[in-house]
Amino acid sequence: MAEVTIEQLADDMFELVSKAAGQKKLKAGDLTKAMKEKYGDVPRADTKAAIKSLIDSGRCVYGYFGGSSIELPRVEGSANQ
Amino acid sequence: MADDLKTPLLDELEKGPWPSFVTDIKTLADKSEMAKDLLRQLEKSYEDKRGYWKHGGLVGVMGYGGGVIGRYSALPEEFPGVSHFHTVRVNQPSGWFYTSDALREIIDIWDEHGSGLYNMHGSTGDMVLLGTRTEELEPTFRALTEKGWDLGGSGSDLRTPSNCVGPARCENACFDTMEMAYKITHRYQDELHRPMFNYKYKIKMSGCPNDCTAAIARSDMALIGIWKDDIKVDQAEFAKYLDDGFNVQEFVVDKCPTGCIAVEGKQINIDNSNCVKCMHCINRMPHALSVGDEKGFAINLGAKAPIVEGALFASVIVPFMSIEDYKDEDSYEEFHDLLERIWEFWDEHGTSRERIGEFIERVSLATFLEGIGVEPSPKQVKAPRDNPYIFYEEYYAEEGEG
Structure with missing residues (x-):
């Protein structure tokens, strides 16, 4: 497995969420699987910590439309109109 | 009830001997625009035979992805009181044991920050606080956590056990x-x-x-x-059921799904190797029978x-x-x-x-x-x-x- 920091994982995940914005709602599992594909067997605790940092820093937010997703912050309610 | 509130279809739901959620919401309609518009929108849904709620979205409290269910009116200009009507799930105590003081805490918080309406409890088990605006979510969360409460689960997460x-x-x-x-x-x-x-x-x-x-x-x-192990039997207590005229044959022996109970005189015998733990005999004769050790x-x-x-x-x-x-x-x-x-x-x-x-x-x-x-x-x-x-x-x- 390639050495990767939680900050790097968070940055990579943020890039994925940004690219998918408006096209696909990514779930935590999608981000975790993408990191495993990129870096090999990344510990689950690290991907969890990376997602946590994305949310706690405000770079991403949780959304819900039938299932929970991780998204860029948007104007409230706009996606539901 | 507010004089300008006309809800003839909902009023039908107040008739009959059972409790009515319409009556409950009407008790709040005089002092809450949220409750009043909730009734108005619901009346329109009944008239038009369609729902007017939009569900989901990005509402929540900082760091949490669960516990708040976003809900908006599809007719916010017609029903501004429920333009936002988010639900907050509060993690219930184990076994739903509350003190009256604890319930008053919740009521005070929700009177200040929300509609004053509750669902006790949701099917997951949480206390469900019904109806608030987005700007009230963080203050509600802060008030709840200051008193030792926490939000429950929602979305793709572990739901509140x-x-x-x-x-x-x-x-x-x-x-x-x-x-x-x-x-x-x-x-x-x-x-x-x-x-x-x-x-x-x-x-x-x-x-x-x-x-x-x-x-x-x-x-x-x-x-x-x-x-x-085996169902525990108190034969003396069993005899009392017989003495009191309880029809053990009809209500217990014949109802046993595997036929593993037999009565001889005033003795009950259970073939525990064939018992499937359905609880029926224990429920009917709790003084005589009890779960094993x-x-x-x-x-x-x-x-x-x-x-x-x-x-x-x-x-x-x-x-x-x-x-x-x-x-x-x-x-x-x-x-x-x-x-x-x-x-x-x-x-x-x-x-x-x-x-x-x-x-x-x-x-x-x-x-x-x-x-x-x-x-x-x-x-x-x-x-x-x-x-x-x-x-x-x-x-x-x-x-x-x-």
């Missing part, structure tokens, strides 16, 4: 549902508040096979109390309501597990280890919005058991004496020979 009253006031409890729900809730705070699964995951605990939380039908993981719980997986796919009942995966000391976190190692293996396998191979029961059906029980490292057993059944998943090779050999 719930349990029956268990040993707090039930002699049938085969495990400490109260303590176990508390321990699970505290250990899995991340899984509860930060949605990370394919879909929701509900854990419910019932202390005995009476299953007062209906875990077997309503939870992805149902922990149901069970015992391994070797107690624990069965772990059942896969129940769900008919959302996305059809409804499923849970199946036994682990027929018996016991915890040495429910107050000791270290005693839960075997349970936590299994739960985390289940989550990991489901997470890795499940699809979006696929519940664990649907996942097991798709990949097969054999694959699932191998994936989570549990040995197949003939005790892994959907119901006692029914639908065994496991067939012995000898059976096929005999069939082939025939």
Whole structure:
């Protein structure tokens, strides 16, 4: 497995969420699987910590439309109109 | 009630002998624009035969992905009072035990920040605070946490674990549902508040096979109390039932699903090797019969309501597990280890919005058991004496020979 920091994982995940914005709602599992594909067997605790940092820093937010997703912050309610 | 509120269709729901949610909401309509517009919008839904709610979105409190369910009116200009009408789920105490002071705390908070309407309780088990605006979510959360409350689960996360009253006031409890729900809730705070699964995951605990939380039908993981040894019998108390004229033959013996009870004179005899722990005899004669001493719980997986796919009942995966000391976190190692293996396998191979029961059906029980490292057993059944998943090779050999 390639050495990767939680900050790097968070940055990579943020890039994925940004690219998918408006096209696909990514779930935590999608981000975790993408990191495993990129870096090999990344510990689950690290991907969890990376997602946590994305949310706690405000770079991403949780959304819900039938299932929970991780998204860029948007104007409230706009996606539901 | 507010003079300008005309709801002839809803008024029909106040007729009859049963409690009416319309009456309850009307009691608030004089002092709450939210309650008033809620009734108006509902009346319009009845007139037009369609709903006017928009569900979901990005509302929540900082750091949490669960606990708030976004809801907006589709007609905000017509019904501004419910333009935002978000639901807040509050993690209930184990067994739904409250003091009146605790309830007053919640009421004061919700009177200040929300509509003043509640659903006690939602089907997951949480207290459900109905109706608030987005700008009130953080202040509500702050007020709740200052008093020691927390939000419950929603979305693709671990839903708020719930349990029956268990040993707090039930002699049938085969495990400490109260303590176990508390321990699970505290250990899995991340899984509860930060949605990370394919879909929701509900854990419910019932202390005995009476299953007062209906875990077997309503939870992805149902922990149901069970015992391994014999039903305990007090023959003197049994004789009293006969002396009091209780028709044991009709109401107990004939109702036993496996016919394992016999009465001779004033003695009851139970063939425990054939008992399927249905609880009927114990429920009918609680003074004479009681659960055994070797107690624990069965772990059942896969129940769900008919959302996305059809409804499923849970199946036994682990027929018996016991915890040495429910107050000791270290005693839960075997349970936590299994739960985390289940989550990991489901997470890795499940699809979006696929519940664990649907996942097991798709990949097969054999694959699932191998994936989570549990040995197949003939005790892994959907119901006692029914639908065994496991067939012995000898059976096929005999069939082939025939």
